[in-house]
Amino acid sequence: xxxxxxxxxxxxxxxxxxxxxxxxxxxxxxxxxxxxxxxxxxxxxxxxxxxxxxxxxxxxxxxxxxxxxxxxxxxxxxxxxxxxxxxxxxxxxxxxxxxxxxxxxxxxxxxxxxxxxxxxxxxxxxxxxxxxxxxxxxxxxxxxxxxxxxxxxxxxxxxxxxxxxxxxxxxxxxxxxxxxxxxxxxxxxxxxxxxxxxxxxxxxxxxxxxxxxxxxxxxxxxxxxxxxxxxxxxxxxxxxxxxxxxxxxxxxxxxxxxxxxxxxxxxxxxxxxxxxxxxxxxxxxxxxxxxxxxxxxxxxxxxxxxxxxxxxxxxxxxxxxxxxxxxxxxxxxxxxxxxxxxxxx
Amino acid sequence: xxxxxxxxxxxxxxxxxxxxxxxxxxxxxxxxxxxxxxxxxxxxxxxxxxxxxxxxxxxxxxxxxxxxxxxxxxxxxxxxxxxxxxxxxxxxxxxxxxxxxxxxxxxxxxxxxxxxxxxxxxxxxxxxxxxxxxxxxxxxxxxxxxxxxxxxxxxxxxxxxxxxxxxxxxxxxxxxxxxxxxxxxxxxxxxxxxxxxxxxxxxxxxxxxxxxxxxxxxxxxxxxxxxxxxxxxxxxxxxxxxxxxxxxxxxxxxxxxxxxxxxxxxxxxxxxxxxxxxxxxxxxxxxxxxxxxxxxxxxxxxxxxxxxxxxxxxxxxxxxxxxxxxxxxxxxxxxxxxxxxxxxx
Numbered sequence: 001x002x003x004x005x006x007x008x009x010x011x012x013x014x015x016x017x018x019x020x021x022x023x024x025x026x027x028x029x030x031x032x033x034x035x036x037x038x039x040x041x042x043x044x045x046x047x048x049x050x051x052x053x054x055x056x057x058x059x060x061x062x063x064x065x066x067x068x069x070x071x072x073x074x075x076x077x078x079x080x081x082x083x084x085x086x087x088x089x090x091x092x093x094x095x096x097x098x099x100x101x102x103x104x105x106x107x108x109x110x111x112x113x114x115x116x117x118x119x120x121x122x123x124x125x126x127x128x129x130x131x132x133x134x135x136x137x138x139x140x141x142x143x144x145x146x147x148x149x150x151x152x153x154x155x156x157x158x159x160x161x162x163x164x165x166x167x168x169x170x171x172x173x174x175x176x177x178x179x180x181x182x183x184x185x186x187x188x189x190x191x192x193x194x195x196x197x198x199x200x201x202x203x204x205x206x207x208x209x210x211x212x213x214x215x216x217x218x219x220x221x222x223x224x225x226x227x228x229x230x231x232x233x234x235x236x237x238x239x240x241x242x243x244x245x246x247x248x249x250x251x252x253x254x255x256x257x258x259x260x261x262x263x264x265x266x267x268x269x270x271x272x273x274x275x276x277x278x279x280x281x282x283x284x285x286x287x288x289x290x291x292x293x294x295x296x297x298x299x300x301x302x303x304x305x306x307x308x309x310x311x312x313x314x315x316x317x318x319x320x321x322x323x324x325x326x327x328x329x330x331x332x333x334x335x336x337x338x339x340x341x342x343x344x345x
Numbered sequence: 346x347x348x349x350x351x352x353x354x355x356x357x358x359x360x361x362x363x364x365x366x367x368x369x370x371x372x373x374x375x376x377x378x379x380x381x382x383x384x385x386x387x388x389x390x391x392x393x394x395x396x397x398x399x400x401x402x403x404x405x406x407x408x409x410x411x412x413x414x415x416x417x418x419x420x421x422x423x424x425x426x427x428x429x430x431x432x433x434x435x436x437x438x439x440x441x442x443x444x445x446x447x448x449x450x451x452x453x454x455x456x457x458x459x460x461x462x463x464x465x466x467x468x469x470x471x472x473x474x475x476x477x478x479x480x481x482x483x484x485x486x487x488x489x490x491x492x493x494x495x496x497x498x499x500x501x502x503x504x505x506x507x508x509x510x511x512x513x514x515x516x517x518x519x520x521x522x523x524x525x526x527x528x529x530x531x532x533x534x535x536x537x538x539x540x541x542x543x544x545x546x547x548x549x550x551x552x553x554x555x556x557x558x559x560x561x562x563x564x565x566x567x568x569x570x571x572x573x574x575x576x577x578x579x580x581x582x583x584x585x586x587x588x589x590x591x592x593x594x595x596x597x598x599x600x601x602x603x604x605x606x607x608x609x610x611x612x613x614x615x616x617x618x619x620x621x622x623x624x625x626x627x628x629x630x631x632x633x634x635x636x637x638x639x640x641x642x643x644x645x646x647x648x649x650x651x652x653x654x655x656x657x658x659x660x661x662x663x664x665x666x667x668x669x670x671x672x673x674x675x676x677x678x679x680x681x682x683x684x685x686x687x688x689x690x
Contacts, residue, residue: 144576144579145571145572145575145576145578145579146572147567147568147571147572149567149568150568150569150570150571150572151572153568155569155570155571155572155573156554156570156572156573156576156683156685157572157573157576158572158576158579158580158685158688158689182576182685182686182688184688184689209501222492222494222613222614222615222616223492223494223495223498223614224495224500224614225495225500225501226490226492226495226500226610226613226614227490227491227492227495227496227500227501227502227503227610228500228501228502229609229610229613230490230606230607230609230610230613231489231490231501231502231503231527231602231606233490233605233606233609234489234490234503234600234601234602234604234605234606234609235503237600237601237605238600238601241600254600255579255582255583255586255599255600255605256579256582256583256689257576257579257689259579260578260579260582260600260605261575261576261578261579262575264574264575264578264579264609265571265572265574265575268567268571268574268575269567269568269569269571270567271567338501340501340503340527341527343503343527343529344503344529344601344602
């Protein structure tokens with residue numbers, strides 16, 4: 001028997017974000033079972049032997065119990081909350097694995113981010129997951145500024161918890177809250193998930209100016225090309241508002257945690273910024289990718305998706321001059337030449 | 346006789362921003378006269394002798410003609426555009442000096458930023474300047490992400506040009522535009538000027554987390570306290586939206602260049618960030634001020650103004666938990682303890 005305010009939580013996916021989420025859950029007193037996918041075998045092995053998460057580079061609380069994917073049946077027994085932290089490519093697989101265990105009274109929370117394209121239309125990963133189940137479970141998603149390595153080290157973080165079922169979202173927020181982890185709730189799953197995906201592409205573009213500055217021989221400092229970076233930042237917010245609105249979401253979500261908050265943290269703390277800097281420096285895309293040493297580049301994935309989705313959204317390229325340029329640079333190999341005079345129309 | 350698309354421009358105030366604005370104007374082909382105030386005598390002297398602006402740390406184009414304040418009469422003769430770049434304390438003085446020369450067909454552009462308090466009500470500096478004149482001239486103001494030292498070095502910059510007379514603003518935008526300087530127009534003088542003032546206070550708060558991180562022995566890097574910084578960034582945007590709306594401005598201005606754009610650049614490039622970092626590190630306010638070596642701290646000025654203005658705006662402290670905390674820390678000497686759980690209500 002668990003105490004009244006404790007729950008059994010089973011998280012599927014032991015990558016950086018899924019594992020980081022286990023930390024506030026464990027600190028909160030929940031019984032947390034962290035199940036690796038086939039890709040996470042080394043991580044689970046390391047956790048079982050040393051409690052150290054090799055990708056996060058730190059120990060996890062010993063209360064978090066690691067499981068190999070083959071042990072899923074045992075790990076999911078009696079789960080009162082389910083979490084999904086697989087890669088975006090693994091969402092269908094996760095749905096199949098979880099389907100036998102989902103029940104309406106067991107809320108599902110996703111940290112997997114991205115948008116999928118289906119017959120020219122954008123689909124939220126929460127909706128994609130939901131299709132695996134016999135009846136809609138309305139999974140909630142976490143968006144907002146949260147670098148996994150910081151959450152695992154208990155850095156004070158605010159996130160947006162969004163889903164189509166307000167009651168489930170509210171209940172989940174209560175279960176996730178920890179002294180340093182502050183989930184705020186939203187009904188706008190579309191806006192939250194669109195921002196979570198799009199911010200990667202736009203953060204790449206904000207970092208172009210850093211590379212351009214260095215290319216001209218500039219040194220880092222307070223006088224650099226911050227004016228250009230911040231103009232791109234503001235244009236990114238404007239374009240994300242347009243896209244979210246066209247998708248049927250709430251443009252106000254873009255000026256909050258999921259939009260400006262996540263865009264800011266991705267620019268300051270993420271690998272996407274390093275990649276954008278290489279492109280700004282003038283490196284060919286292939287070489288920039290090579291220098292990222294195998295890191296997942298969500299920015300390229302979402303640009304591919306958006307390029308094909310835009311016709312169906314009814315937004316012309318002229319309304320998204322920054323996104324269009326990002327596609328030209330990162331997908332077509334065009335040189336960086338930020339079209340500032342076409343911004344803010 | 347000047348060419349058809351050239352104008353005689355007289356700028357009053359040769360500080361960093363006023364002088365930086367002279368650069369795109371001169372590059373554009375305008376005849377620019379830069380007049381120092383009493384406080385700028387050394388700057389003008391240096392410009393006359395060596396063309397070097399001591400505060401910007403670079404040469405200005407030789408086409409910009411420097412004048413001492415005593416030479417104002419000569420400098421302003423035949424001016425077709427007037428610019429005001431004095432300190433916020435000098436706006437009334439500038440109004441008196443310019444009053445004999447203003448004419449409806451001569452647009453006025455201000456780079457001076459701030460909000461004044463008059464009998465408990467906030468007043469825009471453009472409106473304050475306008476009162477010096479026999480009839481309303483509707484000066485326009487420049488807001489948005491523009492570090493003077495970068496503009497003077499011709500870094501690509503986007504700014505918002507806002508004023509109460511759309512025609513004048515449009516005309517001015519046309520006169521100011523240069524290949525690397527992109528003014529976009531707005532009717533929302535309230536939103537633009539409120540953002541220009543408020544961003545200093547909020548940028549200070551965003552920088553707290555950098556100091557907190559260092560205080561705990563953390564090193565700069567991708568895993569730091571970026572999550573906290575970006576949560577504060579998003580909350581700053583929310584509170585600026587509330588304040589702008591209460592002042593009668595357009596909250597959408599806050600998600601654009603004047604709001605998120607300027608907040609971003611101030612956080613990355615400004616002295617305000619350094620000051621906030623000292624406070625986050627736990628330095629007493631007086632010591633933090635001392636370490637800033639005489640730099641103007643607009644963040645303290647605007648916090649004083651806002652604390653006294655809030656009752657008149659009808660916004661309770663609970664709606665602005667971040668601003669309230671910034672006042673407690675910077676004005677009352679309270680320790681930094683960001684109230685994240687009270688954000689996003």
